Amino acid sequence: MNTPPSYSCNIRQIQTDFFAMRLRAVGGDLTADQLNTVADIARRYGSGSVHITTRQGIEIPHVHKKDLAEAQKELETAGIKMGSDGNRVRIVIACPGKNTCRYGSIDTPEIAEEIDRRYFRLDVPYKVKFGVTGCPNNCGKARESDIGIMGMRTPKWDSEKCIRCNACIKLCPVQAITGKDDRYERDESTCIHCSVCSVLCPAKAWGPESTGYTLLIGGTLGKKPRLGIPLKTNIQTSEELFELIEQTLLFYKANGKPKERLGHVINRMGEDAVIQAILSESYSA
Template sequence: MAVDYKELKKGGFMRQKQKNCFAMRLKSVGGHFTAAQLDTVQKVAERFGKGYVHLTSRQGIEIPYIKLQDIDAVKATLKQGGVEVGVCGPRVRTITACQGAATCPSGLIDTVKLANEFDKRYGGRELPHKFKFGFTGCHNNCLKAEENDMGIKGGVLPKWTSDACIYCGVCGAVCPEQAITVDKAAQAVTFDQAKCVYCGKCIKSCPTDAWTGDHGFVISFGGLYGNRIAIGRHFLPIVFEEEKLYEIVDVTLKFFEDHAKPSERFANCLDRVGWDTFQKAVEAVL
């Protein structure tokens, strides 16, 4: 019987150099696996593989040396242990995320919650080529949001209250973009919002809480990290509403579906069709 390798790859089984052997990719959302799931992974690797796993660059797990004749048994064993096989090919891939605001002191958004919601809405969606989402909780950018086709970074738009300010100048000193100027003698603070990258360092450093702010999403588009490297671009202001974020995603994926050639990455599609055309489509939902 002929083997449909394309269908196997779609279902997370990637051919190895060794005949009839596959590296099996497991489903991961934000790099989270329970201890019970890891126990199942260990058992499968020992029984059907060679007793080891490979951790991918996108927070996933692969089990090499799965034999063709064992695939059905492997799937059944994984399912019993609450583990799903991942996806490959031209579709929404593994969604990566740092630990975010739920546990990290620097986190500005709940990246884990968002990654799971994105997986429910978009995980495995068929597209002209692979499409990657990445979440990072703050400007430290541990998950390198701009490497993804669409990156979402936690941000905060600062607000200054004069009554609480002692004009110490700390906020201006820590601002990486020099968006804040403090005149101690005149007791005046100037904030240039156009320069702000929404990192929130002014808020964290203020000893009197004169700086506060609203948390939101800083979005980049068109990142690419493979044969060609491209850094995702920012052209939107910070987005505060989660539902608005989903509207932007919907427009982005629809644009990719409508304009990309088969096997054309999103960044290459934008370069060919025109970033201005895409920007207008996205800004129309704001």
């Protein structure tokens, strides 16, 4: 008898006895060899097609129920694990982050891997989706996720490097930079910490004074969409970041009703009340 798979995530199709196998690709990352395995499984057990989901997931459709166990065994042998469904934490999505993107301020794959390691398939009142993005360009859908992590960069102006070209004023997407009397100033209340000035300044007069994280909560798409709200900005350490993520999940488990997304808990209880509760309360698992 074959050893049963660790767990499965197979989505029933309208075709009788056929399923789509949902795979686990944290941050959308798989090796070239793993992609070859996925293609091979799709050809031998499915219809030869693969579906790439909007959240960086991979699904192999048209797999007959009699082949699911064997197909999953072969996938797991190649290091490809199954995804998640139901009332659980789902697959984490992430942009490439600072490893390859000039605007990225944080190591998004590292954060995504740690979230996956700690919370993947955790039981919650309804599904929880994480999005990790390196900057406010939001390629990793942090604002649209139940819990989103966004990198931020605080810029600082260096008068000695500056050539007074006014490029920073023209390039700033929110007009947070002004120039007067041969000096440039940044309005902290307007700045979105997007790193545009520090990346595109031709003289490198704007440089990063610090980098950090913004933690967003309550985003969701679906039938009742809403954008996430900041729980805390300018978080300086990953330790504090994960403490706040932990508190958010515990709050949700304590207060969420069945089939109620975190964002809809916020709608019901009020933004200020939820933020205060997460930041001040201690919840036990």
